[in-house]
Amino acid sequence: MLTAERGFFYLLISMKAVILAAGYGTRLQRDVATDNSGKFVHLTGVAKPLLPVGHCALISHWVQALTASDCVDRIYVVTNALYQAAFEEWAAHFTNVRILSDQTRTNDERLGAVACLQLAVKHFNIEGHVVVIGGDTLFKEDFSLSKVKEKFSDVQRKSEDSCLVLSYHCRDDETQKYGILEVNEDLRAFCMKEKPLPSETKSRRACPCFYVLSKKSLPLLDVFLDEKKNAPIEEKDAPGNFVSWIISRKPVYVHQISGRFDVGNLPSYIECDLYFKEKLRDAKSYMV
Template identity: 55%
Template sequence: MKAVILAAGYGTRLLKDLQGADEQHLQDLTGTPKPLLPIAGFPLISYWIEALRGGQDPIDIFIITNELYQGKFKDWAKNYPFVTVISDGTSTNEERLGAVSCLQLIIEAFSIDDSLMVIGGDTLFYEDFHLQDVVEEFEVLYRGNNQANLVLSYTCKDDETKKYGIVETDESSRIRAIKEKPSPPETASRQACPCFYLFSRHTLPCVKEFLNEKKDAPIDEKDAPGHFLSWLVTRRPVFSTSIAGRFDVGNLESYRLCNKYFQENIRKLNYLQ
């Protein structure tokens, strides 16, 4: 298995929040890409790296960022010689390729023909998350069906369905549909799906197929990986497993909450074990 961390976003909302923050230490973070923001003393992305290298088998890790932040990621990666950092070639938010295109760039650039873990670089999970348990669950699914894929989901509040992709599953936990930001009456499900996916090697060609179908679509239809996942569930078996919750660091409030949670629970977290 290999891993890709998607880190090519420009964090425009958070940038504005940091610039307008009252605290100097927050203003000083202006210009820091979201995956490198300090969370309880560690760059956010470092939690993922420590978790990924803590498994029994070595794993190739690829990080895709942009031209603006490539130097910062390469400086950080000097501590992790097994991590490969590449740029998507863009320098502004208006030029961005979108997350799915970035994923395909990695697949092609490194000729990936293996199961692939895809991680949103601005996402962390609550203390119940055990990476190795999720990997083992995927491997069981894969042995039963080598086209099977696995994603995570967690219970959100009624008024939060409009913020997320909501998965609808059957009794076997196979996803039958994903509704993008539905209103509460549009679905009985309250299971939100964060950007953390385990894809079978047989699913990877679907990324290019999806992009070919969407080649003339606006960037918003290709940017969020949830759009690809929604397309995928009608073509490949995708299963869901539950976690307690996640942090999606998109603005100053979510950054504060994530930082506080990790400060209070650092000894319990499985990322560093």
């Protein structure tokens, strides 16, 4: 019979990861097309998660860290029909990665990130906890999947409904770019405001796309998308919209990190790639 501690350990190592990679990178591709230097022509038509960052593709940093940390036992990547072949070729190098296409071919057809998450949950019959990761996001070196696993175990002891999200401090002039979390003294979120003015909240807790959703929260994906079925795609696209909605329905706790890389355009890609080429101290233990 499993002890409580061993039970939690087993629960955590059997989690799944879903990497959201069905975007079309329109801003980045526009920047690459209009760049006159010729230095970035090799990025033409490359999905953002497959961009070379340091010694490997951006998404490979996640697969290596998730595997080394024993945080999950399977990684599912949701992409689109346009990039499916490229992701399949990339995934052939890993034994624990599966690719799923949302069957769209243009940005106007996109399902939205929340619908892509729901698609993965249903297609792969996911019944346990899920780590949800934005495919165009990486974190600074203080981020640790092992610490996230430990924190999620702690909040699960409080309630099996509990989910976990990340936050980092942003500047006053950045609140309008992000979802901003408001939390209580126990670091439980009671609100997330989408791109508020600095005057609309005292919080400066930006929330990146990395969530640990409890298995008990997964049925709410259906409820959320049913409520939003006639809403504009923008209300279903950003995964933070689901987090904002779920905060009033399930306990959502916060784990603090120092910052992230969000590859949205060419300057942000250059900054990220330079960091991993020149400043990353230990690639083998990165994010583990």
